[in-house]
Amino acid sequence: MSGYIVRRALNAIPVLIFVSILVFALTNVMSGDPVEAISGGSEASLTPEAIDQLREELGLNDPLPVQYLNWLRAAVSGDLGKSITTNRPVTEAILDRLPTTLQLALVAWFIGVSISIPLGILAGVNRNTWIDHLATVLALGGVAMPAFWMGLMFILMFGVWWQVLPPSGFVSVFDDPAQAAKYLVLPAVTLGLHQTGSLTRQMRSSMVEVLSQDYVRTARAKGLKERRVIIMHGMRNAMLPVLTVLGLQAGALVGGTVVIEQVFAIPGMGRLALTSVLSQDIPVIQGVVLVSAIAVLTANLVTDLLYGVLDPRIRHGR
Amino acid sequence: MAVDAQTLAAFSLTATPSLATRARRVARRAPVGVGALAVILILAMLAIAAPVFAPYDPQAQDYNQLLHEPTLEHPFGTDRIGRDLLSRIIYGTRISFMVGVVAVGVALAVGTPLGLIAGYFRGAIDELIMRILDAFIAFPGIIFALAIVAVLGSSLMNVMLAIGVTSVPLFARLTRSQVLSLRQRDYVLAATATGASDWRIMVRHIMPNAMSPLIVQATLALGFAVLAEAGLGYLGVGVQPPTPTWGSDLNQGSPLLERAPWLSIAPGMAIFILVLSFNLLGDALRDQLDPHTRKA
Numbered sequence A: 001m002s003g004y005i006v007r008r009a010l011n012a013i014p015v016l017i018f019v020s021i022l023v024f025a026l027t028n029v030m031s032g033d034p035v036e037a038i039s040g041g042s043e044a045s046l047t048p049e050a051i052d053q054l055r056e057e058l059g060l061n062d063p064l065p066v067q068y069l070n071w072l073r074a075a076v077s078g079d080l081g082k083s084i085t086t087n088r089p090v091t092e093a094i095l096d097r098l099p100t101t102l103q104l105a106l107v108a109w110f111i112g113v114s115i116s117i118p119l120g121i122l123a124g125v126n127r128n129t130w131i132d133h134l135a136t137v138l139a140l141g142g143v144a145m146p147a148f149w150m151g152l153m154f155i156l157m158f159g160v161w162w163q164v165l166p167p168s169g170f171v172s173v174f175d176d177p178a179q180a181a182k183y184l185v186l187p188a189v190t191l192g193l194h195q196t197g198s199l200t201r202q203m204r205s206s207m208v209e210v211l212s213q214d215y216v217r218t219a220r221a222k223g224l225k226e227r228r229v230i231i232m233h234g235m236r237n238a239m240l241p242v243l244t245v246l247g248l249q250a251g252a253l254v255g256g257t258v259v260i261e262q263v264f265a266i267p268g269m270g271r272l273a274l275t276s277v278l279s280q281d282i283p284v285i286q287g288v289v290l291v292s293a294i295a296v297l298t299a300n301l302v303t304d305l306l307y308g309v310l311d312p313r314i315r316h317g318r
Numbered sequence B: 001m002a003v004d005a006q007t008l009a010a011f012s013l014t015a016t017p018s019l020a021t022r023a024r025r026v027a028r029r030a031p032v033g034v035g036a037l038a039v040i041l042i043l044a045m046l047a048i049a050a051p052v053f054a055p056y057d058p059q060a061q062d063y064n065q066l067l068h069e070p071t072l073e074h075p076f077g078t079d080r081i082g083r084d085l086l087s088r089i090i091y092g093t094r095i096s097f098m099v100g101v102v103a104v105g106v107a108l109a110v111g112t113p114l115g116l117i118a119g120y121f122r123g124a125i126d127e128l129i130m131r132i133l134d135a136f137i138a139f140p141g142i143i144f145a146l147a148i149v150a151v152l153g154s155s156l157m158n159v160m161l162a163i164g165v166t167s168v169p170l171f172a173r174l175t176r177s178q179v180l181s182l183r184q185r186d187y188v189l190a191a192t193a194t195g196a197s198d199w200r201i202m203v204r205h206i207m208p209n210a211m212s213p214l215i216v217q218a219t220l221a222l223g224f225a226v227l228a229e230a231g232l233g234y235l236g237v238g239v240q241p242p243t244p245t246w247g248s249d250l251n252q253g254s255p256l257l258e259r260a261p262w263l264s265i266a267p268g269m270a271i272f273i274l275v276l277s278f279n280l281l282g283d284a285l286r287d288q289l290d291p292h293t294r295k296a
Helices: A002-029 A034-038 A048-057 A064-076 A089-123 A130-144 A147-161 A177-211 A215-223 A226-261 A269-278 A281-311 B005-015 B019-029 B030-047 B087-119 B121-136 B141-153 B156-182 B186-195 B197-237 B246-256 B262-289 B293-296
Strands: none
Touching: A002 A064, A002 A089, A002 A281, A002 B019, A002 B121, A002 B141, A034 B030, A089 A177, A089 A226, A089 A269, A089 A281, A130 A177, A130 A215, A130 B262, A147 A177, A147 A226, A147 B246, A147 B262, A177 A226, A177 B197, A215 A226, A226 A269, A226 B141, A226 B197, A269 A281, A269 B141, A281 B121, A281 B141, A281 B262, B030 B087, B030 B141, B030 B246, B087 B121, B087 B156, B087 B197, B087 B246, B121 B156, B141 B156, B156 B197, B186 B197, B197 B246, B246 B262
């Protein structure tokens, strides 16, 4: 097992390096001249000597690989530079917002999983019945509906017409758990429902597949209760491919928080990303992109490790 | 069993069904897919002939009808500067289709060759391509698109590129997995044995047989691209006003959710219908093109 963990973790290293190169390239090479960005496009107001000095200070006269390594060294030690608009360290700004986004994402993930897994199992077991059709309709609807629009409609219904839940805003669980739950219901349900589409479908088809296997027929033939057949023989094996989808969805979940935070006016990392995009605050964008990519890679790593725990074939190199 | 030539000829004549018969058969076998295709074609027609179908100029401002709720005159209502929402949605169809087609085109044009090369040559080049794509996949689509638009500026072209780039790994991986299984087939080995060049084997023998899943995926990706464009538009970083797009209409309408809910309802419905149609069509194509699921 430990060999598998080490192998898998080592695999993540080249990917991480490419991620960092991409982030560096995206923002340092494509965005043109940082000096111009810092001086707010009013480069004319700076003397040529001042520009030169600024370039030297920022290390812009170094060759690109050197610039990259310097940037990487700083990033690894937690220094992602300073925001152009607020002059605040990027790491601090992100750490400020991260708990909010994590609360939203985790609750949404939990809601998504606890709807789609049972629904997918029910649909797979009761193939071609109304439960199956209902699950298909819900899944298709969840995939095709824009998450932000679903959120807007929820606000309209629960916040404006019936006024049972606050339409927007955020309270941290650490400050006031009861209020926090109230504020978190709509955004988390929206984001959670958005995840259910592909999860439900994967769970259903995986369940259908497993239930047609010989070992399930054997389990039934030896007189096991149907409940036990479905849970012990069916579900456990059907969960494996679903786990992969769960891992892959981490990206969609992190990305989804950007729109959902905007819809519900939640001051999380997603909103930070958006405001920094609108104000062309390149260091902040760079930081948010890097942190979200690392979050996704971590989720994938955890998924793969879990896969190894659950499936001995993987662990022992098939 | 002896069959004389005449019977055979007569049989083969009747056995070739007319186009109408074949269409009817497909419609019976996959009614949902055909229905979805019909919806897509209708919306495409609206996009092409928007000036014919739209009751008003999408930019025309009627100062007597500001933020007016839906009426017979304006079936979807008017926005805060008195523009007819129905006309804006009809014109918005254009952007949605254009973004969908171009973004998927970019993803196919870049992703397919990458997957083909990786799967065909394997080894170091495969490893390199796939690790780079893994890095791309690590970026959540919308955040990556946001970053691209932030760096390059928000124009229609950049939005299409950004969405297209985020779908590249998907097509590359799909193509690669197809190629990996196809390159072991006898006909590919036979082509190699007769001395066909790598290029010829890839283009003439492997690609044509790898097309089905790519077509299915491209259809689904069209839906994804429409959703992504709407998302960027809603965030205010997509195609910029005053161009009518579903996403930016929602961006402008949603702050008025309480006073004028119709501004948020209709564009969202439009997105939902088009994306759902692409998804249903993609599913139907998968069922028809993949013999495994057709049997099941």
